[in-house]
Amino acid sequence: MEIILSIILVFMIIGAIYALYARDLLSALISCGIVGYGLVICFLLLQAPDLAIVQIVVETITLIIMIAVILDSSREELKEKKVADPKLSHFNKWYVINAVLVIVCLLVLLYFFKEVTGTLDPLGKHLTRMSAAYVENAAEQTGSANLVTGVVFDFRGYDTLGEATILFTAVIGVLTILRVKGKK
Amino acid sequence: MTPIVKKVTQLVVGLIFLYGIYIITHGHLTPGGGFAGGAVIAGAFILLVLAYGSDVLKLRKREEDSSVVESTGILIFLALAIAALFIGTGIFFTNYLPKGIIGELISAGTIPLYNIAVGIEVAAALFTIFLALVIYKEEVLK
Numbered sequence: 001m002e003i004i005l006s007i008i009l010v011f012m013i014i015g016a017i018y019a020l021y022a023r024d025l026l027s028a029l030i031s032c033g034i035v036g037y038g039l040v041i042c043f044l045l046l047q048a049p050d051l052a053i054v055q056i057v058v059e060t061i062t063l064i065i066m067i068a069v070i071l072d073s074s075r076e077e078l079k080e081k082k083v084a085d086p087k088l089s090h091f092n093k094w095y096v097i098n099a100v101l102v103i104v105c106l107l108v109l110l111y112f113f114k115e116v117t118g119t120l121d122p123l124g125k126h127l128t129r130m131s132a133a134y135v136e137n138a139a140e141q142t143g144s145a146n147l148v149t150g151v152v153f154d155f156r157g158y159d160t161l162g163e164a165t166i167l168f169t170a171v172i173g174v175l176t177i178l179r180v181k182g183k184k
Numbered sequence: 185m186t187p188i189v190k191k192v193t194q195l196v197v198g199l200i201f202l203y204g205i206y207i208i209t210h211g212h213l214t215p216g217g218g219f220a221g222g223a224v225i226a227g228a229f230i231l232l233v234l235a236y237g238s239d240v241l242k243l244r245k246r247e248e249d250s251s252v253v254e255s256t257g258i259l260i261f262l263a264l265a266i267a268a269l270f271i272g273t274g275i276f277f278t279n280y281l282p283k284g285i286i287g288e289l290i291s292a293g294t295i296p297l298y299n300i301a302v303g304i305e306v307a308a309a310l311f312t313i314f315l316a317l318v319i320y321k322e323e324v325l326k
Contacts, residue, residue, distance in 0.1 A: 049215035049216075050215045050220065053215065053220040054220045054223060057223040057226075058223055060227065061223070061226070061310065061314070064230065064234070065314070065317065068321075140286075142279065142283075142292060142293075143212075143279070143284060143286055143291050143292040143295070144213075144286075144292040145292075146211065146214060146216075146217070148215070149211050149217045149295060150212070150292075153294075153295045154295065157265070157298075160298070160302065161265065163219075164258050164261055164302055167305065168255070168258050168305070170313070171254060171313060174313050174316050175251070175312070178316045178317065178319075178320040180320065180323050180324060
């Protein structure tokens with residue numbers, strides 16, 4: 001399973017990089033779609049169908065909206081002339097400092113990743129004390145056969161309340177920004 | 185849109201709507217829940233708007249309606265949560281209805297009701313955002 005997961009992740013990375021450098025904005029959007037739908041397959045492989053349903057629907061809706069924007073405005077990228085800055089062209093001490101910092105950070109990260117991956121359980125098998133308690137007792141305590149819904153609406157009810165409020169606030173913000181009457 | 189798109193939309197949109205309702209009402213039994221089902225229902229409405237054109241006057245009325253429905257959804261959610269203060273143990277957000285048998289459709293106390301409220305809210309919210317964008321485009325960029 002991890003091999004398939006790695007292949008899909010590589011495809012997603014390629015799609016994301018192509019979306020940055022594509023000349024045609026529509027093809028950039030399609031490669032963004034590769035990233036989103038690849039994520040759907042990753043969720044399915046990692047046994048998270050709840051997230052997969054949400055991701056596939058939301059990805060489709062956002063793609064529809066963005067494609068409508070592209071078709072209405074322009075498919076061409078804005079062309080900017082690159083002006084060669086003479087100060088930046090030759091050797092600069094800040095380049096050396098930046099490069100050294102990046103290499104040091106990468107080495108520190110690599111060290112800690114190696115430490116962590118030695119002690120943790122393999123992918124998908126990791127179970128903390130909290131989630132073990134959830135998995136064992138959720139069905140009796142909440143009465144819900146679906147563990148995710150039991151956690152979302154019973155153990156973590158405040159989170160769901162906040163999430164619903166965030167969506168409500170987002171709609172108010174969109175309606176305020178896109179109002180037409182008051183601006184004239 | 186072309187007649188083909190309109191006909192296919194006519195045939196498919198009811199099934200999508202039913203599937204969304206199924207996901208919401210079976211949220212405590214099978215994968216899914218309020219958010220996923222609400223997004224599916226919003227997708228059905230968006231498909232209808234995309235296929236059957238954009239008459240701005242009608243759409244503005246729909247936008248007001250869906251905004252009201254969205255506020256109603258979140259109010260139902262809050263009312264269910266606050267009702268727990270007065271019933272049973274008196275703690276905010278407790279599950280005060282009887283839990284029933286695990287695995288049946290009517291079980292798990294208040295969780296299906298929360299699912300329905302969140303489903304209404306999410307569907308109306310996504311549809312309102314879409315309608316706001318469509319109306320803005322039709323009116324300003326004409």
